[in-house]
Amino acid sequence: MDLLKHLGFFAAVADARHFGNAAADLGMTQPPLSQGILRLERHLGVRLFDRDARGVRITAAGRRLLPSARELLDAADDLVVAARDLALPEQVRLGIAADLEDAVPGLLRAVGVDLVPKALANAGGAVVPTVAGSVELVDLLRDGLLDVAVVRHPGVLDGLTAGPVLVLPTRLEGVDVGAGVGLAEVRLPVAVPPRHHQPPAHDQLVDALRRAGHSGAVVEARDTAQRRALVAAGAAVGVVPTTVEQPGDPSCPPLRLRVAVPHAAQRRPEVDHDAVAAAIERALTSGPAR
Amino acid sequence: MTPVDTSAVVASLREVARDAGVTARVHATRLTGPPGTVALDDAEPVAVASLYKLPLALVWADLVAAGDLAADQPVRLPADSRMPGPTGVAMLLDDVSLTARDVVRLMLAVSDNACGDALLTLVGRARVHEHLAALGLPETLVRQGSAEETRAVLRDTGTGDWAAAQRALADPDRAAETSQYDPAFASAGTAAQVGQVLRLLWSRTGPAHDLVRDALAHQAWRHRVGSGFPHDDVTLLGKTGTLGRLRHEAAVVRFPHEHPVGVVVLTRAARPERHLPRVDAAIGELARLAVAPLRLPDDV
Numbered sequence: 001m002d003l004l005k006h007l008g009f010f011a012a013v014a015d016a017r018h019f020g021n022a023a024a025d026l027g028m029t030q031p032p033l034s035q036g037i038l039r040l041e042r043h044l045g046v047r048l049f050d051r052d053a054r055g056v057r058i059t060a061a062g063r064r065l066l067p068s069a070r071e072l073l074d075a076a077d078d079l080v081v082a083a084r085d086l087a088l089p090e091q092v093r094l095g096i097a098a099d100l101e102d103a104v105p106g107l108l109r110a111v112g113v114d115l116v117p118k119a120l121a122n123a124g125g126a127v128v129p130t131v132a133g134s135v136e137l138v139d140l141l142r143d144g145l146l147d148v149a150v151v152r153h154p155g156v157l158d159g160l161t162a163g164p165v166l167v168l169p170t171r172l173e174g175v176d177v178g179a180g181v182g183l184a185e186v187r188l189p190v191a192v193p194p195r196h197h198q199p200p201a202h203d204q205l206v207d208a209l210r211r212a213g214h215s216g217a218v219v220e221a222r223d224t225a226q227r228r229a230l231v232a233a234g235a236a237v238g239v240v241p242t243t244v245e246q247p248g249d250p251s252c253p254p255l256r257l258r259v260a261v262p263h264a265a266q267r268r269p270e271v272d273h274d275a276v277a278a279a280i281e282r283a284l285t286s287g288p289a290r
Numbered sequence: 291m292t293p294v295d296t297s298a299v300v301a302s303l304r305e306v307a308r309d310a311g312v313t314a315r316v317h318a319t320r321l322t323g324p325p326g327t328v329a330l331d332d333a334e335p336v337a338v339a340s341l342y343k344l345p346l347a348l349v350w351a352d353l354v355a356a357g358d359l360a361a362d363q364p365v366r367l368p369a370d371s372r373m374p375g376p377t378g379v380a381m382l383l384d385d386v387s388l389t390a391r392d393v394v395r396l397m398l399a400v401s402d403n404a405c406g407d408a409l410l411t412l413v414g415r416a417r418v419h420e421h422l423a424a425l426g427l428p429e430t431l432v433r434q435g436s437a438e439e440t441r442a443v444l445r446d447t448g449t450g451d452w453a454a455a456q457r458a459l460a461d462p463d464r465a466a467e468t469s470q471y472d473p474a475f476a477s478a479g480t481a482a483q484v485g486q487v488l489r490l491l492w493s494r495t496g497p498a499h500d501l502v503r504d505a506l507a508h509q510a511w512r513h514r515v516g517s518g519f520p521h522d523d524v525t526l527l528g529k530t531g532t533l534g535r536l537r538h539e540a541a542v543v544r545f546p547h548e549h550p551v552g553v554v555v556l557t558r559a560a561r562p563e564r565h566l567p568r569v570d571a572a573i574g575e576l577a578r579l580a581v582a583p584l585r586l587p588d589d590v
Binding site for chain 1: 462
């Protein structure tokens with residue numbers, strides 16, 4: 001039997017607690033779904049659901065098996081995603097440090113425009129982006145799952161080649177900048193990405209905040225939305241890369257980045273790594289981030 | 291060596307290194323009693339910076355013990371022939387005369403660069419290399435002295451004095467490099483090889499080697515490996531090595547009534563700044579984690 005397909009039935013019925021609704025979720029009719037569950041129960045030798053006048057209830061055995069079923073389904077999804085990445089050889093698998101926040105779309109547009117006429121003349125889309133913490137991106141690069149990554153500096157880059165340090169100005173977010181408030185006057189903590197994204201860069205930022213007269217207190221926000229929420233709630237301020245509209249604040253520690261690529265021998269020949277790295281460096285250094 | 295299952299220890303060493311933002315090579319070894327080691331990437335060659343002074347001291351002591359050199363031989367260190375450095379005779383202004391054994395003491399206790407250079411000249415590079423080879427150690431461990439290291443850093447950073455060179459290496463807005471981070475150009479060895487130097491030093495008896503061990507016990511700082519052993523009754527005999535992002539220490543940790551354990555921690559920080567207390571503390575934590583499974587009462 002197709003075990004994965006039938007485990008999908010199992011999970012759907014467990015979620016919906018109703019054969020009709022589960023069938024609708026799966027885009028099928030109820031009879032083949034019921035038969036599928038029966039087949040799975042026979043195959044496993046375990047009853048997964050109790051069916052009675054009141055409806056469907058998962059059995060104790062079903063509850064025990066459900067987490068393993070979900071793990072298998074998730075792993076299958078991961079495999080399909082990974083295969084999809086590998087099936088697009090000309091596309092650049094580009095890692096982007098989550099710290100770039102609002103500058104990510106502008107960076108991708110600039111890099112895409114820059115690359116299409118050069119390295120990727122025959123490809124449709126130029127770039128498959130992955131936005132994550134820098135430590136994770138470095139691991140992905142080393143494992144050959146990314147081609148190029150722009151990561152926060154400083155960080156450990158053993159086994160990789162990296163370009164120059166790119167220094168992006170930042171500004172305070174969530175305070176009345178017009179009133180001349182600098183970091184030293186800020187009493188709130190600074191909302192920052194999780195330390196584990198790039199521990200040495202995080203520690204360097206905390207030291208720089210203290211050097212500038214701030215307490216160095218930080219709140220680790222798991223993502224941009226959480227950071228924005230903290231700032232909007234008045235619980236923290238942000239130190240974010242500048243946009244065209246708002247110039248950098250010289251009292252704010254800059255965001256430092258480097259573009260990392262594998263050593264020459266470990267690069268995919270389909271990708272012009274140097275051209276991609278140069279495009280990123282141009283996009284990030286040609287004035288304030290968009 | 292008795293194989294010990296240290297995979298859990300090695301995993302925690304990796305985690306500490308990642309958290310501190312360093313690449314770490316670790317080798318810990320019991321120096322007496324039943325053999326035992328803990329190792330993390332300890333066969334990777336790295337530039338050892340001032341740790342070259344440790345094998346140099348071992349060679350000197352071996353030659354003194356063999357009667358080839360006199361421990362009280364006078365050594366002149368004229369001011370105009372010394373490369374300025376941060377500690378000891380290297381920071382003095384006038385001519386200095388010492389005995390060879392005091393040169394060794396200053397070289398080890400405060401990592402005096404002028405004394406390191408003077409001792410290398412006194413023993414002679416060829417003789418050092420010959421002796422290291424006879425001990426089964428690589429000549430690269432003492433590829434050069436401190437003055438050559440300093441000159442190379444000044445050249446690589448395009449600076450005229452040591453303070454400017456250090457500022458250049460510590461610039462957070464650049465990824466400053468120097469040939470002296472590279473094991474192919476600097477004095478270099480693996481953590482296991484530096485551990486072997488400790489093992490040899492501890493296997494020797496006699497006044498010359500006692501003198502070397504005593505100098506290591508007088509090391510002026512205890513912020514690296516020592517930070518992992520904040521116990522007044524635990525003796526630490528150590529030698530640090532520092533250059534820019536490189537922070538090393540080779541030390542012997544002696545708990546009362548236990549076999550001494552040698553531990554070598556060689557690190558390269560991602561951050562370029564000169565003062566990184568978190569990294570120094572991580573070196574202590576790495577040492578503590580590596581030494582802990584090797585602790586053994588000395589009546590065993």
